[in-house]
Amino acid sequence: MAENENFRNDFPLLRQEMNGRSIVYLDNGATTQKPESMIRAMCGYYGGCNANPHRGAYALSVEATGIYETARERVRRFIGAKEAREIIFTKNATEALNLVAYSYGLTNIGPGDEIVLTVAEHHSNLVPWQRVAKARGATLNYIYLEPDGNLSEADIAAKITNKTKLVAVAHVSNVLGLVNPVRRIADRAHEAGAVVVVDGSQSVPHLAADVEALGADFFAFSGHKLLAPMGIGVLYGRAALLEAMPPFLSGGDMIEYVEEQESTYAGLPAKFEAGTQNVGGAAGLTAAIDYLEALTFAKIQKIEGDLLAYALPRLRALPWISLYGCDSGRDNKTGIITFNVKGVHPHDVATILDSEGVAIRAGHHCAQPLMKYLGQAATCRASFYFYNTRTDVDRWLDALEKVREVMRVGH
């Protein structure tokens, strides 16, 4: 893998050390590292053209507006939306999903209605729906899993009924790393007259996601999981749905006329972007998308597929490792490997790996219902990105041996 070794040069952080060792960063599902070009774009914005967009008539404000709206158009093309006004900038995927819950959910879901989720949802696409269900007297129904971790086909068929008003599903599970059959779920939901909310946080960084092809009515993702800075996220929504929805946050920039007792609201997308927006983050997001598109998703998938093919057989050969979601027969596995070292708690695994310069995630991965369903209090998760190498996998697996040595398990 000499080729992707070179990507590391684009990432200043990956050239540093952690605990005296070069960093093996395998927590890309949590957030990715940032390329120099993205960091330069952020600095360029703040150092060269910072001003409040959509307000001042002076050149800097016009330039800031241009940068912000360029990012919107860039995102539109990136995820295959029809119109730029269908792209709403948020803080992150969580805020985007909350926007849908509070604005669409509270307005359109009522007593006796049903919301269908999968048991593998991240809390960000689960807790908001619990709150909507509680507030409106609706019921939450879950799609459970097949033994291999894929969504139960029987549940997809049975749980989405004519009482279902909304289906919330992750494009890729952040724990199991499996691509869900979103199109099929969307078709089923649309037949039943429900809308589909897709959490794209774990898919958009790794594969070409197209909201039209997926049949998504709403689609959310965070910039920071795809090379962009923290604090910028995206909500895509079908224009007809967004137009009919009430505002989520209100205040400056989202209005037309404000009287003492009444206001009228701006059109899309401004109606959902109250207050000064994260233009620096949007500039970073544009640079991040530029980087990914120059690289191409074909190459990203080839690299991540190679890392999976290199790591999984070696992990399977270790009788003291348990794997979760790693045996899908559907060719839909992304670069997320969730595992446990038998006899050692995940947090101890992560701490000892850290001492070897290897960063992984341990815990419930913001998916407590899934952990309960899997019968695990917690698990470890290693998640790849294109700048990871086979050497990283070697270092990780060597460090797992060290875990057993330190914890005096099997030694």
Place this chain on the structure above:
Amino acid sequence: MDIESIYTELIAEESRSTEHRRHLEAPTAALKGRNPSCGDEITLELSVRDGIVEDAAFTGVGCAISQASTSLMIGLVKGQTTGKAKKLAETFLAMLKSEIPAGDPALDELGDAAALQGVARLPARVKCAALSWHTLAEALEKEV
């Protein structure tokens, strides 16, 4: 980081010890301690009579640091007065905040539990070591 100085043989062994892992027949206090962010969960049972911790035991799941810390704590406070047990909890929690220098005689009071001093260098794990001691302090408050 010298990981072996934190995960010592004592800690690794103690985390798997079953000596204090049981239910008491007639506990005078039973209190749950949880770290929701990492899933550590212990239930501490105490049997306090005439101001003495006559017996103590725990059940629960968690990482090696939380389990070892709980087990060592029970070994230490059994047979002590509630006042002394409270003082020990204060000393242990101060140790985790690096408020007691290494070699300070106060640490001798903690016996084997002083082996967890290295956890103070792992900010992400301090709460694991502290869990059962906070639970103990809370349970003793209720006893008085």
